[in-house]
Each structure stands twice: as structure tokens, then as C-alpha cells.
Amino acid sequence: MTVTELVSYEDALASYDPVMGLEVHVELGTKTKMFCGCSTELGADPNTQTCPVCLGMPGALPVVNAIGVESAIKIGLALNCEIAEWCRFARKNYFYPDMPKNFQTSQYDEPIAFNGYLDVQLEDGEVFRVEIERAHMEEDTGKSTHVGGATGRIHGAQHSLLDYNRAGIPLIEIVTKPIEGAGERAPEVAKAYVAELRELIKALGVSEARMEMGQMRCDVNLSLRPNGTEKFGTRSETKNVNSLRSVERAVRFEVQRHASVLSAGGTIVQETRHFHEEDGSTTSGRIKEEAEDYRYFPEPDLVPVAPSREWVEELRGTLPELPRVRRNRLREEWGVSEHDMQSILNAGAVDLITATVEAGADSAAARKWWMGELARSANESGTDLAALPITPAQVARVAALVAEGSLNDKLARQVIEGVLAGEGGPDEVVEKRGLKVVSDDSALGAAVDEAIAANAGIADKIRAGKVAAAGALVGAVMKATRGQADAARVRELILERLGVEG
Numbered sequence: 001m002t003v004t005e006l007v008s009y010e011d012a013l014a015s016y017d018p019v020m021g022l023e024v025h026v027e028l029g030t031k032t033k034m035f036c037g038c039s040t041e042l043g044a045d046p047n048t049q050t051c052p053v054c055l056g057m058p059g060a061l062p063v064v065n066a067i068g069v070e071s072a073i074k075i076g077l078a079l080n081c082e083i084a085e086w087c088r089f090a091r092k093n094y095f096y097p098d099m100p101k102n103f104q105t106s107q108y109d110e111p112i113a114f115n116g117y118l119d120v121q122l123e124d125g126e127v128f129r130v131e132i133e134r135a136h137m138e139e140d141t142g143k144s145t146h147v148g149g150a151t152g153r154i155h156g157a158q159h160s161l162l163d164y165n166r167a168g169i170p171l172i173e174i175v176t177k178p179i180e181g182a183g184e185r186a187p188e189v190a191k192a193y194v195a196e197l198r199e200l201i202k203a204l205g206v207s208e209a210r211m212e213m214g215q216m217r218c219d220v221n222l223s224l225r226p227n228g229t230e231k232f233g234t235r236s237e238t239k240n241v242n243s244l245r246s247v248e249r250a251v252r253f254e255v256q257r258h259a260s261v262l263s264a265g266g267t268i269v270q271e272t273r274h275f276h277e278e279d280g281s282t283t284s285g286r287i288k289e290e291a292e293d294y295r296y297f298p299e300p301d302l303v304p305v306a307p308s309r310e311w312v313e314e315l316r317g318t319l320p321e322l323p324r325v326r327r328n329r330l331r332e333e334w335g336v337s338e339h340d341m342q343s344i345l346n347a348g349a350v351d352l353i354t355a356t357v358e359a360g361a362d363s364a365a366a367r368k369w370w371m372g373e374l375a376r377s378a379n380e381s382g383t384d385l386a387a388l389p390i391t392p393a394q395v396a397r398v399a400a401l402v403a404e405g406s407l408n409d410k411l412a413r414q415v416i417e418g419v420l421a422g423e424g425g426p427d428e429v430v431e432k433r434g435l436k437v438v439s440d441d442s443a444l445g446a447a448v449d450e451a452i453a454a455n456a457g458i459a460d461k462i463r464a465g466k467v468a469a470a471g472a473l474v475g476a477v478m479k480a481t482r483g484q485a486d487a488a489r490v491r492e493l494i495l496e497r498l499g500v501e502g
């Protein structure tokens with residue numbers, strides 16, 4: 001059933017209770033693939049990082065990547081999971097051209113980690129516990145490019161190009177239990193969960209978890225049930241949602257769409273859906289296979305994984321401070337509100353600001369640049385803050401130049417712009433663009449005299465004691481010097497010239 005009019009989010013919540021399930025895929029940062037020695041390096045020519053194993057040639061035998069298993073255990077432990085004493089891989093059979101083996105090596109009923117939880121903090125500081133069903137190991141598929149169709153999808157395409165470099169890159173899939181009780185905050189809970197998970201993965205050092213690069217992607221399962229009832233409704237599964245904002249929007253849209261269908265007497269079909277960035281909507285994908293359609297069976301070519309308890313405990317000992325605990329500590333140190341910290345988290349700026357402070361900047365200055373100028377720039381170019389071509393050390397240097405009075409904010413913004421444009425480090429940009437605050441009296445004197453001469457009326461007012469009017473003359477000097485004058489010194493000079501006390 002297609003819906004033309006969506007009921008509002010508020011109306012949907014008045015009648016229905018959302019239940020969510022989030023499946024997050026994380027691409028591990030291992031040097032080699034999960035079951036062969038091929039490189040995982042990005043950017044190589046298509047199909048140059050492949051071998052008989054990841055191309056699924058008959059007779060080729062896979063070997064498990066130990067770092068992949070270690071990363072999976074670390075993730076499991078950080079998510080408060082139990083770690084299997086013994087588990088196996090399974091073949092998940094389905095046909096798609098980007099999967100040369102015709103099955104994905106995954107785990108099914110014997111995941112490496114299970115039964116955990118992740119506490120996430122909401123905007124108002126409330127902590128919401130998301131239960132984890134399992135975290136299992138699997139492998140990525142290749143990349144297909146469908147050419148000739150209008151939508152870039154396989155339907156209507158004239159031909160498809162396949163690149164198997166990504167086939168076999170280790171993935172960890174982290175699956176939540178059904179998330180109940182979020183109510184109207186379901187979109188916020190979903191976003192906070194993915195944000196928290198991303199921080200955790202980064203802190204563990206197992207992946208950079210860059211969503212815009214597909215290193216971390218989320219499938220959003222959602223169903224509604226009438227308020228006050230227990231039984232889950234039929235879920236839809238919106239695939240590969242790849243930003244925090246999109247996760248939030250996908251949940252919101254699906255709540256509205258389900259409610260529209262249900263309240264008009266329709267039924268929800270269990271299907272996958274595609275999310276559309278442009279308008280935040282989802283459209284129908286394929287009817288969802290049942291697990292039996294995948295004909296799962298234990299992978300006969302791989303030995304079972306049986307991590308010793310000593311190894312598991314050793315790995316537990318290496319776990320870093322939990323991001324949420326660390327954030328609360330930093331929040332106190334930096335003196336920011338829960339809400340501001342949440343924005344910093346969502347922007348992926350916690351580590352960047354920390355590193356900038358470690359490089360010598362004041363925390364307020366570090367926050368100001370990352371959350372202001374740089375966040376804007378990242379937004380405009382549609383990249384992650386961490387992907388901007390500027391380092392925390394460079395931001396700290398800009399902050400230092402401002403602190404010592406060599407730059408004012410306006411000039412500092414130009415320096416940052418120069419660094420982002422690839423003109424070099426802050427000092428180089430200052431040098432090349434000639435961006436220094438001019439506080440030398442001989443250089444400023446002439447501009448001050450000109451401003452007084454050009455604004456005789458204002459000058460008279462100041463002479464008559466209206467000191468506040470000096471601002472207009474300072475403005476004129478700043479304009480004439482293209483923002484490079486030391487505003488405080490200019491003000492002093494103006495008052496001196498006009499013979500009044502500041």
C-alpha cells in the first residue's frame with residue numbers, strides 16, 4: 001500500500017508505540033582481508049586486490065584473520081557481551097553478482113559475542129540502555145556499479161561493473177535486541193546509540209568508523225504496535241543508512257509511514273527499504289527473505305574459533321576508558337553543558353578537540369574552531385570533520401596566534417580557510433597571505449587620521465565626550481585595513497588623537 005499523505009509524527013505516537021532494531025556493520029581496519037592475505041587498502045585500481053579465496057574460486061581455502069577475531073572480541077567485551085568459548089562461521093547463501101562465492105561467510109546461531117548492552121546518553125543527560133543481541137564476524141561484498149539506468153540501481157541498468165577489492169574485508173555486525181520503551185524519543189535513541197557505538201569503535205582502535213566512507217553503516221528495523229499492546233508489529237528494514245542524521249530521519253519517517261498505512265487499515269510488508277538523503281523518505285526495496293531462505297550451514301572450510309579464557313581476559317585488560325565516562329570527565333574539564341557535549345559528540349569532534357587541547361590550545365578556543373568554522377566547512381563539503389585537511393596541531397597553532405594577538409578572529413578564519421585550501425600550515429598561510437594584525441602605531445596612524453578626517457561629525461561627538469561613538473571610527477579603520485588592524489590599539493589611538501580619556 002502506498003501512502004500519499006503521511007500522518008504527523010505526533011499523531012503517529014498518539015496511537016502507536018515504536019519498536020526498533022539496529023544492525024550496524026563496521027568495517028575493521030585490519031591490513032588484510034578476513035579470510036585471505038589480500039590488502040584492504042582503499043583507492044587501488046579495481047580488482048587488483050583479489051585472489052582465488054576472495055574471488056571464490058573452487059578449491060581455494062580460506063584462513064581466519066587473527067586480528068579480525070581479536071577486534072571482534074574487543075568489541076564484544078566493550079559491549080558487555082559474553083564471549084563464545086567455541087563458535088563457527090556459517091555460509092549465508094544468496095545470489096548477487098557482487099558476491100563471487102554465492103554465499104557470504106558469516107556467523108549465524110554461534111556468534112563470537114552475545115548478550116550485552118550499551119548505555120547511551122540522551123540530550124537531557126538521561127541514560128538509556130540498549131540491549132545487544134550479538135556481535136558476529138562476517139565479510140564485506142564487492143562493489144557493483146550499475147550503468148545506464150536512471151537510478152544507479154540494477155533495475156533498468158544496461159550493464160554492471162564489478163570491483164572485488166572490497167570482497168572479503170572483515171566486517172563486524174552488531175545487532176541490538178528489539179529496542180522498546182523509547183517512545184517519542186525513538187529517533188533520538190537510535191542516533192545516540194549509533195553515535196555512542198562509533199565512539200566506542202574508534203576508542204578501541206579497531207576501525208576509524210567513518211560513516212561517510214561506508215566504514216560504518218546502519219540498517220534500521222522498525223515496527224509499530226498499538227499503544228498499550230505487547231505483540232510486535234511487522235518490521236521494515238531500511239538498509240545502509242550512513243550518517244547519524246539519516247538514522248534519526250529514517251526512524252522518524254518510518255514511524256510516520258507505518259502509522260499512515262496502519263491507521264488506514266493497511267498492512268506493513270516485511271521488506272527492505274532504501275533511504276533517500278534528499279527528502280528523508282524511504283522507498284520499497286525487496287521482500288525480505290526469511291532466515292531459511294539463506295540456507296545457513298556451518299562453514300566446512302574453516303576451523304571453529306575457540307578463544308582461550310586467558311586471551312579474552314588479556315584483551316579485557318586492554319580496553320580503554322569508555323567513551324561515555326571519558327566524555328563526562330571532559331565535560332567537567334571543559335565546563336560545557338550536556339547539550340553542547342552531545343553536539344560535540346554528534347559532530348565527531350571529541351577526539352579532535354581533545355587533541356587540540358593536548359597540542360596546547362585552550363579548550364574554549366579548540367571548541368570554538370572545531371564546532372564553528374570547521375564544522376561549517378565540513379558541512380558544506382559534506383565530509384566528516386576528521387576528514388578535513390587540517391590537523392589538531394594546526395588548529396592549536398591558529399589559537400596560539402590569536403592568543404598572542406598576532407591574529408584576530410577575522411584573520412584567523414582566513415588562515416583556516418588557507419590551510420583547508422592546501423596553502424600550507426598556519427604560519428605559511430599567514431606569511432603568504434600577509435595576514436598579521438597591525439598594531440604598529442606608525443602603520444595605523446595614517447589610517448586613524450583618515451578615518452577621523454572622513455567622519456568629522458562623529459569625531460566632534462567623541463570630542464564632546466560621547467566616547468561610545470568611537471566604535472564607528474574603529475570600524476572604519478578596520479575596513480580600510482581589511483580587518484588587519486589591532487582593534488584595541490586603534491581605539492586607543494583614536495581617543496588619543498581626539499584628546500579624550502578612554
Ligand SMILES: Nc1ncnc2c1ncn2[C@@H]1O[C@H](COP(=O)(O)OP(=O)(O)OP(=O)(O)O)[C@@H](O)[C@H]1O
Binds near residue numbers: 222234235237
Ligand atoms: N518486529 C520487530 N520490530 C522491530 N525490530 C525488530 C522486530 N523483530 C526483530 N527486530 C530487530 O531487527 C533486527 C533484525 O536483525 P537480524 O540480523 O537479527 O535479522 P535480519 O535483519 O533478518 O538479518 P540480516 O542480517 O540478513 O539483515 C534486530 O535488531 C532485531 O532486534
Ligand SMILES: [Mg+2]
Binds near residue numbers: 023173175
Ligand atoms: Mg543482520
Ligand SMILES: [Mg+2]
Binds near residue numbers: 023219237
Ligand atoms: Mg537485517
